[in-house]
Amino acid sequence: xxxxxxxxxTEAKPNVLAYNTYIKAWVNSRQQGNALQAEQILTDxxxxxxxxxxxxxxxxxxxxxxxxxxxxKSNQPGSEIRAAKVFDMMILLLLLGVIVIVTVAIE
Numbered sequence: 001x002x003x004x005x006x007x008x009x010t011e012a013k014p015n016v017l018a019y020n021t022y023i024k025a026w027v028n029s030r031q032q033g034n035a036l037q038a039e040q041i042l043t044d045x046x047x048x049x050x051x052x053x054x055x056x057x058x059x060x061x062x063x064x065x066x067x068x069x070x071x072x073k074s075n076q077p078g079s080e081i082r083a084a085k086v087f088d089m090m091i092l093l094l095l096l097g098v099i100v101i102v103t104v105a106i107e
Contacts, residue, residue, distance in 0.1 A: 015056040016060055023063060033076075035067070036076075042063055045058075045063060
């Protein structure tokens with residue numbers, strides 16, 4: 001997605017919804033290393049946001065919680081530690097104001 005956009009395909013411009021969908025697809029896959037791949041996508045989002053300050057790729061709480069869920073479902077050794085590290089990173093970025101919690105009022 002990102003590489004296609006960089007190669008000039010303006011219709012492949014990544015955004016947080018596309019990235020979150022991509023993360024969720026990896027979390028739901030049965031492939032070995034799926035949680036690790038989902039975490040790598042989240043890391044790429046963070047790095048891209050820090051580099052370009054592009055709000056369209058700024059990870060949100062859904063990005064983080066989906067990766068945490070992937071680690072929680074994983075049978076890989078140390079998955080609980082990885083989930084905790086992703087959670088800690090989310091809290092840190094929330095405290096620093098890098099990401100925000102978005103609430104939706106339902107009437």
